[in-house]
Amino acid sequence: MFRNLITVLLFTVFAFAAGQVATTQPATAGTDEAAAAAKADGENPDAADTADAYPFTDLAPDSYWMPAKGTGDTTDHVDWMFYTILGLAAFCFLAISIVVLYLVWRYRHRDGHKAESSAKNNPTLEVVWTVIPAIICVFIFVGGWKGYLSMTTAPGDAMQIEVSAGVESKWAFTYNKGEETLETAELHVPVDRAVKLKMRSKDVVHSFSVPSFRKKQDVVPGRYSYLWFEADTPGVYRVYCAEYCGDSHSQMKTQVVVHKSGGYEKWLNAEFKKGETDCLNFEGQEQTDCFIAQGKEIYMAKGCIGCHTLDGVAGAGPSFKGIWGETREFTDGTSGVVDEDYIRESIFEPMVKIRTGFGPVMPSFEGKLTDKDIDALNNWLKTL
Numbered sequence: 094m095f096r097n098l099i100t101v102l103l104f105t106v107f108a109f110a111a112g113q114v115a116t117t118q119p120a121t122a123g124t125d126e127a128a129a130a131a132k133a134d135g136e137n138p139d140a141a142d143t144a145d146a147y148p149f150t151d152l153a154p155d156s157y158w159m160p161a162k163g164t165g166d167t168t169d170h171v172d173w174m175f176y177t178i179l180g181l182a183a184f185c186f187l188a189i190s191i192v193v194l195y196l197v198w199r200y201r202h203r204d205g206h207k208a209e210s211s212a213k214n215n216p217t218l219e220v221v222w223t224v225i226p227a228i229i230c231v232f233i234f235v236g237g238w239k240g241y242l243s244m245t246t247a248p249g250d251a252m253q254i255e256v257s258a259g260v261e262s263k264w265a266f267t268y269n270k271g272e273e274t275l276e277t278a279e280l281h282v283p284v285d286r287a288v289k290l291k292m293r294s295k296d297v298v299h300s301f302s303v304p305s306f307r308k309k310q311d312v313v314p315g316r317y318s319y320l321w322f323e324a325d326t327p328g329v330y331r332v333y334c335a336e337y338c339g340d341s342h343s344q345m346k347t348q349v350v351v352h353k354s355g356g357y358e359k360w361l362n363a364e365f366k367k368g369e370t371d372c373l374n375f376e377g378q379e380q381t382d383c384f385i386a387q388g389k390e391i392y393m394a395k396g397c398i399g400c401h402t403l404d405g406v407a408g409a410g411p412s413f414k415g416i417w418g419e420t421r422e423f424t425d426g427t428s429g430v431v432d433e434d435y436i437r438e439s440i441f442e443p444m445v446k447i448r449t450g451f452g453p454v455m456p457s458f459e460g461k462l463t464d465k466d467i468d469a470l471n472n473w474l475k476t477l
């Protein structure tokens with residue numbers, strides 16, 4: 094009796110463990126997606142594309158158990174396996190619990206009854222409870238294996254995007270166009286097109302997971318791993334790291350934007366152009382105007398305003414008024430003209446040339462300002 098009970102209990106535990114493994118996919122809430130989409134909308138230069146590209150109302154969870162579906166066939170297969178295993182586990186749990194409870198009651202201790210020695214073995218019963226679960230296990234294995242095969246073999250014409258994980262628990266996606274590359278924090282893909290991710294980790298083991306695509310793949314340092322999908326519903330879906338990777342693991346999330354037909358190419362082109370000038374956001378302004386506006390923004394945002402005035406009155410540092418083309422004298426006796434190189438050097442290596450009459454107090458902005466920032470500052474300083 095005891096041995097049988099233990100067998101039955103163990104089986105229940107296993108059945109449930111199997112069910113649990115399949116349920117560890119986090120559920121996706123529709124509202125966050127809407128917020129994410131709204132955010133992506135604001136950032137995307139092509140609002141006309143994005144407005145109807147993200148039907149977030151469709152992104153409500155697929156069921157109590159499963160998040161919205163973003164891919165067709167693969168999702169269906171995974172969901173089918175999931176519900177089958179869940180059903181099996183629930184059935185076994187209920188059936189076994191009921192029998193156990195009944196037997197406990199039926200053979201309970203009563204006064205006057207003597208315990209009988211139990212039967213040694215029952216070959217028929219043992220064969221049945223071995224063969225049936227074995228068949229079920231093989232069935233589950235074949236289903237999982239099929240899903241795994243289709244998950245790991247990307248179609249030959251799949252578009253490739255590089256993914257890197259790590260460095261402050263962030264995902265980064267790299268797109269190539271000829272010689273140029275573009276790195277983004279969100280994944281953008283076209284609809285109805287197979288996309289293959291070539292993934293690597295810069296530090297520890299992470300796991301790239303898109304519950305809505307029912308896809309998950311470990312990303313291991315020192316080797317590439319791959320994952321592919323073909324999204325068939327435009328929208329914004331969540332991306333998680335599904336492998337505990339450090340104290341900011343829970344922050345390691347982003348989203349995948351599935352553009353509707355044609356939208357991806359527009360986005361990519363706009364994004365590459367943005368990389369060239371970073372000024373596309375200034376609508377209706379000439380490129381140079383835009384640069385000038387940016388220069389002033391940097392002046393105010395980076396604290397230059399604390400030491401440099403614009404009205405000709407010197408503060409801790411010289412005023413920027415009329416600075417362009419002036420001749421400056423330095424404490425080492427040399428002199429020079431204010432041009433682009435001088436300005437660049439003044440910002441990155443302020444100690445190299447100290448202007449006579451001022452102290453060597455300006456901090457270096459090396460690493461804090463980009464080359465593009467310097468260009469913008471130059472454009473702006475010329476106009477003062």
Ligand code: HEC
Nearest residue numbers: 395396397400409410411436439443446447448451454455
């Ligand atoms: C803590 C005060 C301080 C801050 C902040 C500061 N500067 Fe300066 N800056 C100076 C001083 C003092 C000088 C003159 C001495 C020298 O040449 O290093 C100077 C010189 C310069 C010069 C050369 C000016 C000339 O007339 O020859 C430029 C250009 C300049 N700074 C740009 C910037 C920019 C751009 C920022 C912000 C990103 C900035 N500075 C932030 C103090 C500062």
Ligand SMILES: [Cu+2]
Nearest residue numbers: 299334338345
């Ligand atoms: Cu991670």
